[in-house]
Amino acid sequence: MNKVGQFRLLILTAACCSGQLLAADEAADNGWIFSGDIRAGWVDYDYDNPSGDAAINKGHRDSKGFYTVPKLSIQTPTVSGFLAKVTVAGVTDFGINNSEKETRNFAFDPSERESFGLLQEAYIEYTSADNAHNVLVGRNEITTPMVEADDYYYLANSFEVANYTNRSLENTMFTAGYFNKMSGVWDSGANGTEFHSMSDASFVAAEDKERAGDEGVSYLGAQYDNDTHNVQLWGYHAGDLYNILFAQYDLSQKTSNGFKYDLGAQYIDFQEDGELADYNDTNIDFSMYSARFNGSFENGIGFATGATKYSDGEGQGSTLGAWGAFPYFANGMIFHFFEAGSLRNAASYKLQGSYDLAQVGLDNVDIAVRYTHYDLDSKYALSSKGEGQDVMDLSGIQVSYDNDDGVYFKMTYEYRDLDNEPGTDNLRLIGGYRF
Numbered sequence: 107m108n109k110v111g112q113f114r115l116l117i118l119t120a121a122c123c124s125g126q127l128l129a130a131d132e133a134a135d136n137g138w139i140f141s142g143d144i145r146a147g148w149v150d151y152d153y154d155n156p157s158g159d160a161a162i163n164k165g166h167r168d169s170k171g172f173y174t175v176p177k178l179s180i181q182t183p184t185v186s187g188f189l190a191k192v193t194v195a196g197v198t199d200f201g202i203n204n205s206e207k208e209t210r211n212f213a214f215d216p217s218e219r220e221s222f223g224l225l226q227e228a229y230i231e232y233t234s235a236d237n238a239h240n241v242l243v244g245r246n247e248i249t250t251p252m253v254e255a256d257d258y259y260y261l262a263n264s265f266e267v268a269n270y271t272n273r274s275l276e277n278t279m280f281t282a283g284y285f286n287k288m289s290g291v292w293d294s295g296a297n298g299t300e301f302h303s304m305s306d307a308s309f310v311a312a313e314d315k316e317r318a319g320d321e322g323v324s325y326l327g328a329q330y331d332n333d334t335h336n337v338q339l340w341g342y343h344a345g346d347l348y349n350i351l352f353a354q355y356d357l358s359q360k361t362s363n364g365f366k367y368d369l370g371a372q373y374i375d376f377q378e379d380g381e382l383a384d385y386n387d388t389n390i391d392f393s394m395y396s397a398r399f400n401g402s403f404e405n406g407i408g409f410a411t412g413a414t415k416y417s418d419g420e421g422q423g424s425t426l427g428a429w430g431a432f433p434y435f436a437n438g439m440i441f442h443f444f445e446a447g448s449l450r451n452a453a454s455y456k457l458q459g460s461y462d463l464a465q466v467g468l469d470n471v472d473i474a475v476r477y478t479h480y481d482l483d484s485k486y487a488l489s490s491k492g493e494g495q496d497v498m499d500l501s502g503i504q505v506s507y508d509n510d511d512g513v514y515f516k517m518t519y520e521y522r523d524l525d526n527e528p529g530t531d532n533l534r535l536i537g538g539y540r541f
Contacts, residue, residue, distance in 0.1 A: 136183070137182075137183025137184070138180065138181065138182060138183060139179075139180070139181040140178075140179070140180055140181075141178075141179045141181075141540070141541060142176075142177055142178040142179065142540070142541050143175070143177040143538055143539070143540045143541075144174075144175070144176055144177070144538050144539050145174070145175040145177070145260060145261075145536065145537070145538035146172070146173065146174045146175065146536075146537065146538060147172070147173060147260065147534065147535050147536030147537060147538075148170070148171070148172045148533075148534075148535045148536075149169075149170060149171060149173075149211050149212075149213070149532075149533070149534050149535075149536075150169075150170040150532065150533045150534075151166070151168065151169045151170065151210050151211070151530070151532050152168055152530060152531050152532070153166040153167065153168055153210070153528070153530045154168075154528035154529065154530060155167055155168055155528070156168045158209065160490065161490050161491050162490055162527070162528060163445070163490060163527050163528060163530060164445070164490055165490070166209075166210055166530075167207075167209045167210060168207065169207050169208055169209050169210040169211045170203075170207050170211070171199055171203035171204075171207060171208050171211045171213065172199060172202060172203065173197055173198065173199050173203075173211075173213045173260055174197075174198055174199075174200065175195065175196065175197050175198075175260045175261050175538070176195065176196055177193065177194070177195040177196075177226070177261070178193065178194055178195075179191060179192065179193040179227065180192050180193075184233075187232050187233050187234055187235065188230065188231070188232050189230075189231050190229065190230050190231070191227055191228075191229055191231070192225070192227060192228050193225075193226040193227035193228075193247075194223065194224070194225060194226060195223070195224055195226040195261055196221065196222060196223040196224065197213055197214065197221060197222060197260055197261055197291075197299075198221035199213070199214075199221065200221075205219045212259055212260070212291055212292040213259075213260050213291060214291065214299065215291060215297045215298060215299045217297070218297070218299070222299040224261075224264075224289060224299065224300075225245065226245065226247070226261070226262075226264045226289070227244070227245050227246055227247060227264060228244050228245045229242055229243060229244025229245055229246045230242070230243055230244055231243075237273060238272060238273050238274040239270075239271075239272060239273075239274075240269075240270070240271040240272075240273075241269070241270050241271075242267070242268070242269045243267075243268045243269075244266070244267075245264050245265065245266050245267075245301075246264065246265060246267055246269075247262045247263070247264050247265075248265055248267055248269065250281075250325065250327060250340065251327075251338065251340050251352045251354070251431065251433045252340065252342055252350050252352050252374075252429065252431040252433070253265065253285055253288075253323060253325070253342065253429040253430060253431060254429075254430045254431055254432075255430060256290070256292065256293055256430035256431075256432060258292075258432075259292045259534075259536070260291075260292075260536070261290070261291070262290070263288055263289065263290030263292070263293050263294070263298075263429075263430040264288065264289050264290065264301075265285050265286075265287065265288045265289075266285070266286040266287040266288070266301060267283055267284065267285050267286065268283050268284050268286075269281065269282075269283035270282050270283060277330055277331055277332045278328075278329070278330050279327075279328065279329045279330075279331075280327070280328050281325075281326070281327040281328075282324075282325065282326050282327070283324070283325055284322055284323070284324045284325070285304050285322055285323040285324075285325070285429075286303070286304065286322045287301040287302055287303055287304065287307070287322075288301065288302065288304060288307045288429060288430075289301045289302075290307075290430060292430075293307075293427065293428070293429060293430040294307040294429075295307050295308050295309045295310075295315075295428065303319075303320035303321060303322065304321060304322050304323045304344060304429065305318040305319065305320065305321035305322075305344065305346070305347055306320075307428075307429065308344070308347055308424075308428055308429070309423065309424045309425065309427075309428045310347060310348075310382060310387075310388040310390075310424050311387040311388045311424075313385070313387040314346075314347070314381070314382045314385065314387050314388045317346060317381040317382070317385070318344075318345075318346040318347055318380070318381055318382065319346070321344055321345055321346050321347055322344070323342055323343065323344045323429070324342070324343045324344075325340060325341060325342045325343070326340070326341050327339070327340040327341075328340075333358065334357065334358055334359065335355075335356075335357060336354075336355070336356040336357075336358065337354075337355050338352070338353065338354045338355075339352070339353050340352040340353075343379070344379070345379060345380050346379065346380035346381035346382055347378070347379065347380070347382050348376055348377060348378045348379050348382060348390045348421075348425065349376075349377050349379050350374065350375070350376055350425075351373075351374070351375040352372075352373075352374050352433070353372070353373045353374075354370065354371070354372045354373075354433075355370065355371050355372075356368055356369065356370040357369045357370075363404075364403065364404035365401060365402075365403055365404075366401060366402050367399065367400065367401035367402075368398070368399070368400045368401070369398070369399055370396075370397065370398040370399075370400075370435065371396070371397050372394070372395075372396040372397070372398075372433070372434075372435055373393065373394070373395055373396075374393065374394045374396075374433075375392075375393045375394075376390050376391070376392055376393070376421055376425045377390065377391055378390040378391060378421070388421070388424050389420040389421060390420065390421030390424055390425060391419040391420060391421060392416060392417045392418075392419030392420060392421050392422060392450070393416075393417040393419070394414055394415070394416055394417070394434070395414065395415045395417075396412060396413065396414040396415075396434065396435040396436060397412070397413050397435065398410070398411060398412040398413075398435040398436075399411050402460075405465060406461050406462035406463070406464065406465035407459070407460070407461055408459070408460040408461070408462070409457075409458060409459050409460070410456065410457075410458040410460070410476075411455075411456060411457055411458070412434075412435030412436035412454075412455070412456040413435070413436055413453070413454070413455050413456070414434060414435055414436040414437075414453065414454045414455075415453045416449050416450060416451060416452045416453065417451070418450060418451040418483075419450065420450060422443075422448060422449040422450060423444075423448065423449075426442075426443055426444075426449070427442060427443075427444065435456065436454040436455055436456040436478060437454065437456065437478060438476070438478045438500035438502060438520060438522070439476055439500070439502040439504055439518055439520050440502065440518060440520045440532045440534065441500055441520055441522045441530075441532065443480070445498065445522055445524055445527075445530070446480060446482055446487050446495060446498045446524060447482075447486070447487040447488040447489060447495050448482070448483070448486040448487045448488070449480070449482070449487070450483060450486040450487075451483040451485075451486060452480055452481060452482045452483055452487065453480070453481045454478060454479065454480045454481070455478065455479045455481075456476065456477070456478045457476070457477050457478075458474055458475065458476040458477075459474070459475050460472060460473065460474040460475075461473050461474075469509070470507055470508055470509045470510075471505070471506070471507050472505070472506050472507075473503070473504070473505050473506075474503070474504045474506075475502070475503050475504075476500075476501070476502045476503075476504075477499070477500070477501050477502075478499070478500040479497070479498075479499055479500075480497065480498035480499070480500075481496075481497065482495045482496055482497060482498060482525070484496050484525075487525075489524075489525065489526035489527050490527065491526065493525075493526040494525070494526070495524060495525040495526055495527075496525050497523075497524075497525050498522065498523070498524045498525070499522070499523045499524075500520055500521070500522050500523075501520065501521050501523075502518065502519060502520030502521070503518075503519050503520075504516065504517065504518045504519075505517045507537075512539050512540040512541050513537075513538075513539055514537055514538060514539075514540070515535075515536070515537030515538075516534070516535075516536055516537065517533075517534070517535050518532075518533070518534040519531065519532070519533050519534075520532050
């Protein structure tokens with residue numbers, strides 16, 4: 107780690123410790139809100155490829171490491187509807203990891219593999235007295251269906267964004283905005299330890315990024331939710347990259363015996379646009395059709411099912427998961443869908459069971475087991491050696507703990523079996539303390 111990185115990390119760590127020592131009642135008395143998150147964890151990706159051989163699992167090299175993530179936020183009092191918030195964060199391994207084993211850990215930038223610090227959030231927000239109007243401008247860990255913070259790994263994605271939301275009508279939300287830049291090692295197609303334009307952070311070919319320039323993403327969204335019916339419609343436009351249409355409907359009910367369930371249908375369409383459409387470096391033209399049935403019983407048992415069909419068009423590898431989006435009904439816990447050669451004309455099916463261990467005296471502990479089957483089209487899905495792939499199976503287990511005092515922990519393990527590639531597995535042990 108260079109001296110600048112060491113200095114940044116020192117400041118961040120000291121700030122987090124100072125914030126933790128601040129009494130909660132003092133913060134409440136003066137209107138300022140101090141909060142933080144000290145996160146740490148171990149990840150281990152085994153691709154059966156210790157040397158990074160390009161003919162094995164797309165060249166993904168076995169990776170593992172331990173990381174610590176200090177994060178501190180300061181929020182001002184609200185004055186006439188206005189407030190401001192600043193969040194600083196960093197990721198470090200304190201120099202204990204083997205840098206040769208960090209190419210796929212999604213903690214540092216894979217080319218630099220150095221500790222870093224980041225001004226994660228810095229925004230101004232206005233909310234009207236009746237909560238009908240909200241305006242936010244600046245860096246923020248915002249969440250929308252197809253561009254979002256995705257705070258699942260070590261540090262969430264963050265975006266330079268301008269957003270307006272209107273809630274004047276009961277149960278109804280309208281929103282519009284513009285994403286300018288993003289950070290996020292796990293979901294950015296650029297150096298995620300810094301903020302880059304949305305075009306640079308996309309997954310399209312380098313030639314298309316260069317032609318697009320510093321392209322951003324504008325969006326419109328509408329949602330109606332009365333706790334039974336939830337309807338969403340979103341449109342995203344990245345002028346010289348591609349457009350996204352997202353539509354979803356959920357029916358939620360609770361029966362007289364305490365059984366809760368959700369029936370959902372989803373449609374997502376990706377279409378190339380502008381400069382990207384004029385060249386053949388990246389081709390994007392496909393849709394996804396999905397359905398799900400999730401439920402839970404009062405005895406702590408739950409289940410989740412999902413099915414997705416991909417149309418016979420190109421672009422899955424250049425769009426799925428880009429900008430932090432994972433709203434998909436039928437994917438794995440960790441590996442998701444990136445490991446197959448292609449999902450063109452494919453289908454996937456998910457079956458998950460879960461149990462709330464509070465039923466047996468272990469409060470705040472949940473366990474989930476998931477199986478996802480991918481029916482691939484071997485005409486498009488090819489292994490690292492060019493052999494056709496018909497099937498990919500993902501099996502995983504997740505144990506999570508999260509209490510009201512801010513302590514949390516999640517263990518996730520998943521095994522992937524893919525035609526004509528060695529089996530792979532992944533282990534994540536990530537936990538921390540929020541204050």
